[in-house]
Amino acid sequence: SSRSLRNNAEKFEFQAEVSRLMDIIINSLYSNKDIFLRELISNASDALDKIRFLSLTDKEVLGEGDTSKLDIQIKLDKEKKILSLRDRGIGMTKEDLIKNLGTIAKSGTSAFVEKMQSSGDLNLIGQFGVGFYSVYLVADYVEVISKHNDDKQYVWESKADGAFAISEDTWNEPLGRGTEIRLHLRDEAQEYLEESKLKELVKKYSEFINFPIYIWASKEVDDEVPADEDESSD
């Protein structure tokens, strides 16, 4: 997309292994792009498991009202061509965003990436905690908005061009707690804004997920009747 990263954001370089992985994903001829949704649902479920486990010993971590509802919300915005997936899991601090989405921490990942490149098979990308990067199969610009109990809300953004940026989030709706992944879909990935397609995929990938998943489709905006035009039928 033609967007540039926010100008007052703090800019970072991806660790070399992550850049390599992203290039493999973007240039891969791997055709089953649906797996990005499996990976995002899985990550959201893991984050929800983490906060639910913590809440067993400390009820406070759940907060009250909405933040105590442990669910996953998928929003389809056909006008803006954005698919977003939001969970009220444990969320990430600024440091978590830099570490979790900017580096590959686990050993053996490079060998795994080599194997994935030679086989061209991305299906196992969920191993080693790198499933997130599969979003670049369908998106050219990704925002990750996250709020952890121990920090403020931040926005991480990247076009997978070697850099990512992090800003304190002063413009999006407060999440309360959790993470929202906003995918600005590529032109060839518009099918992921179709409700029917998403319902089918969620059914397929949520068999072992212990949290409710809701799909919201933004209503089609019918052509606005210009204010000055007389709506009354003659």
Ligand SMILES: COC(=O)c1c(O)cc(O)c(Cl)c1CCC(=O)Nc1cc(O)c(OC)cc1O
């Ligand atoms: C805590 O996880 C999240 O907030 C989260 C989410 O709720 C939904 C998502 O789609 C994603 Cl991608 C995340 C971040 C998941 C993640 O990258 N976790 C992670 C990655 C690491 O490399 C790591 O290394 C120690 C630890 C992690 O938790």
